Amino acid sequence: MYIGIRIGQEVEAQALTMASHVASLRGWHPALARAEIAALLPQAELLRLESRRLVQLNGEISIEQMQSAVECSSGCQALLWDAIVWKHEEDSTAFYQHLDTYLETYPRTGSVAVRSMKHEGKMTGVSSREYARTIGGILSSQGYPIDLESPEHRLGMVFDASAGIIACGWMIGSGDDSDGIVARRATDRPFFKPVSLDPRLARLAVNLASGPRDSGATLDLMTGTGGFVLEAALSHRETYGVDLEPFMIEGAQKNLDWAMPASEAKLLLGDATQLPDVIPSNAHQRIAGFVLDPPYGRNSQGSLDHAELIEAVLLSSRKIASQKAGLVLILPMHPFGEFPDEPLKKEAEFELLHGDWSEIEETFSRTGWRINNRWVEHVHASLGRLILHATIVPQD
Ligand SMILES: C[S@@+](CC[C@H](N)C(=O)[O-])C[C@H]1O[C@@H](n2cnc3c(N)ncnc32)[C@H](O)[C@@H]1O
Numbered sequence: 346m347y348i349g350i351r352i353g354q355e356v357e358a359q360a361l362t363m364a365s366h367v368a369s370l371r372g373w374h375p376a377l378a379r380a381e382i383a384a385l386l387p388q389a390e391l392l393r394l395e396s397r398r399l400v401q402l403n404g405e406i407s408i409e410q411m412q413s414a415v416e417c418s419s420g421c422q423a424l425l426w427d428a429i430v431w432k433h434e435e436d437s438t439a440f441y442q443h444l445d446t447y448l449e450t451y452p453r454t455g456s457v458a459v460r461s462m463k464h465e466g467k468m469t470g471v472s473s474r475e476y477a478r479t480i481g482g483i484l485s486s487q488g489y490p491i492d493l494e495s496p497e498h499r500l501g502m503v504f505d506a507s508a509g510i511i512a513c514g515w516m517i518g519s520g521d522d523s524d525g526i527v528a529r530r531a532t533d534r535p536f537f538k539p540v541s542l543d544p545r546l547a548r549l550a551v552n553l554a555s556g557p558r559d560s561g562a563t564l565d566l567m568t569g570t571g572g573f574v575l576e577a578a579l580s581h582r583e584t585y586g587v588d589l590e591p592f593m594i595e596g597a598q599k600n601l602d603w604a605m606p607a608s609e610a611k612l613l614l615g616d617a618t619q620l621p622d623v624i625p626s627n628a629h630q631r632i633a634g635f636v637l638d639p640p641y642g643r644n645s646q647g648s649l650d651h652a653e654l655i656e657a658v659l660l661s662s663r664k665i666a667s668q669k670a671g672l673v674l675i676l677p678m679h680p681f682g683e684f685p686d687e688p689l690k691k692e693a694e695f696e697l698l699h700g701d702w703s704e705i706e707e708t709f710s711r712t713g714w715r716i717n718n719r720w721v722e723h724v725h726a727s728l729g730r731l732i733l734h735a736t737i738v739p740q741d
Contacts, residue, residue: 366402367394367411367428369462369503371420371522375686377549377720378420380734384553384671385414385421396508398464398684400549401430408517413558413591415518417580419548422462422521425501425514426451433471433509441479444513448487451515455488455497460520465507473504476511489637509534524548529579535603536596542572542638546722546732551577552715553734554673555634559583561667563634564624564659566617571597573636573709574612575604584610585624585632587617620665624688629665635672641699651700652708659712663737670737672714678729681721689719689731697731713738 351687366389370378375397382400383391388410389402402424410423429447431440459477480500481491501516524545531541551573555563558581565573568586574597577584588594594614601608615623617637624632639655649657655674677698689695695702709716714735722730 353722365404365427366403366406367425367503367514368400368421368427369423369501369512369518369520370398370400371422371462371524371546372464373551374720374722375553376685376687377732378418379417380688380689380718380720381420381549381552384412384556385418387556394508394510394512396464396505398512399430399503399505399508399510399512404513409519409568410557410685417548417552417558417582418518419524419545419552421518422524423460423501423503423516423518425503425512425516428501428512428514428708431511431513433511433676435470437476438477438647440511441483444480445487447514448483453489453498453515455498456492456495457484457498458491458493459497460485460499460501460516462501462520464501464503464505468504468506468509468511471504471511473502476502476504480513482581486637496538505525507565529575529604531570534570534600536570536599538570538596540638540640541570542675544572544576547572548576548580550552550636550673550675550732551580551582551634554636554671555582556669556671560669561633562628564620564662565634566620566637566662567637567639568597568612569595569638571600571612572638574610575600577634577636578605578608578610583631584608585621585628586610586612587615587623588612589614589616618654618661620661622644624665628719631667632662632665633670635662635666635670637674639674639676651703655705656712659708659714663713666680666737668737668739672735672737674733674735675734676700676731676733678721680723680725680727681729682725684721685723689721695721695729695731698728702731709735713740717734 368510389404392401461473499516503512562583563577565586568588574586679696681695716735720732
């Protein structure tokens with residue numbers, strides 16, 4: 346028996362279900378990765394499958410939109426085109442028959458290979474090699490040339506041990522467990538400070554705040570060493586960064602030249618509470634994503650406390666925001682356990698390292714921003730991070 350599985354929704358057992366597209370997420374923080382892919386593909390309706398790392402995407406989405414999303418994503422390792430979602434059983438005959446039909450329905454021109462991805466360890470009683478071999482045979486029998494080195498198309502197979510699910514479909518994206526952050530570690534940059542953000546989180550925040558790459562520009566409100574700016578620029582987004590300190594702007598520029606020599610990202614010396622004066626007027630009303638990693642204690646202006654500074658920045662951001670702008674704010678918090686699978690519950694009680702959460706929450710509604718969701722990232726025994734996503738509330 347083969348079933349389509351959805352969380353929170355009973356789906357009747359039926360002869361093999363053709364799911365819609367499936368996103369295969371990296372294991373670092375699946376809850377954030379789900380939010381990121383939802384932001385990058387706003388036309389899709391997301392349904393979480395039984396597994397923490399598999400999400401079904403319904404809706405009209407083109408291959409180009411999927412390519413663009415997965416290319417810049419931090420948390421998504423691959424998208425599978427109209428994937429087959431199969432609850433593994435000992436007899437795989439029906440699965441192979443269905444795959445046969447799938448390949449006839451979605452033919453590809455050129456060489457192919459099978460790419461396996463394993464989630465949550467090894468699936469008991471399943472040999473991914475055996476699957477790959479049999480599928481290779483089916484591809485050959487349908488006349489596809491196999492090229493393991495550089496195939497033109499890859500058929501992705503996700504073996505998810507936590508749910509006993511195998512998802513299979515033409516693959517978009519690398520399928521790698523890592524998005525390659527090792528090659529762009531913050532500590533390797535010419536200008537590094539302990540405040541520098543982890544590139545994996547910075548990339549995810551940029552995508553979550555800004556949405557698809559063609560939705561408008563990204564603005565890093567308090568650039569520091571350039572954590573967000575680098576990720577936005579490397580994703581080929583129109584990018585702006587602002588900082589009050591000249592040495593931070595110089596340092597961030599060095600980092601940008603190192604990471605992406607020909608980048609057109611603009612680093613601007615100025616005050617994030619006075620954005621219309623700092624950001625070039627041709628970018629006004631075109632900022633789709635704001636990312637904010639504020640300083641703590643008294644800020645360099647000296648006159649505003651933590652919540653007041655955030656309030657002034659939120660107000661200022663509204664003035665140059667596009668109509669559907671998003672914002673991601675990152676705040677350090679007292680350790681709060683590990684919650685990589687779900688957003689933070691509404692009623693959760695926690696303490697920020699600096700300032701009072703209820704004050705910050707009120708600040709958002711006062712300034713015309715709606716908080717959509719919050720997540721926690723565990724950093725170490727004495728530090729967690731609150732990641733908050735908000736969108737602009739349209740004004741009458
Ligand atoms: C926590 S750091 C940002 C770190 C950054 N995300 C990184 O990856 O390096 C905060 C930055 O905010 C800057 N800052 C403080 N007040 C500011 C303001 N009103 N406008 C713009 N930048 C400000 C500080 O100079 C500092 O560089």
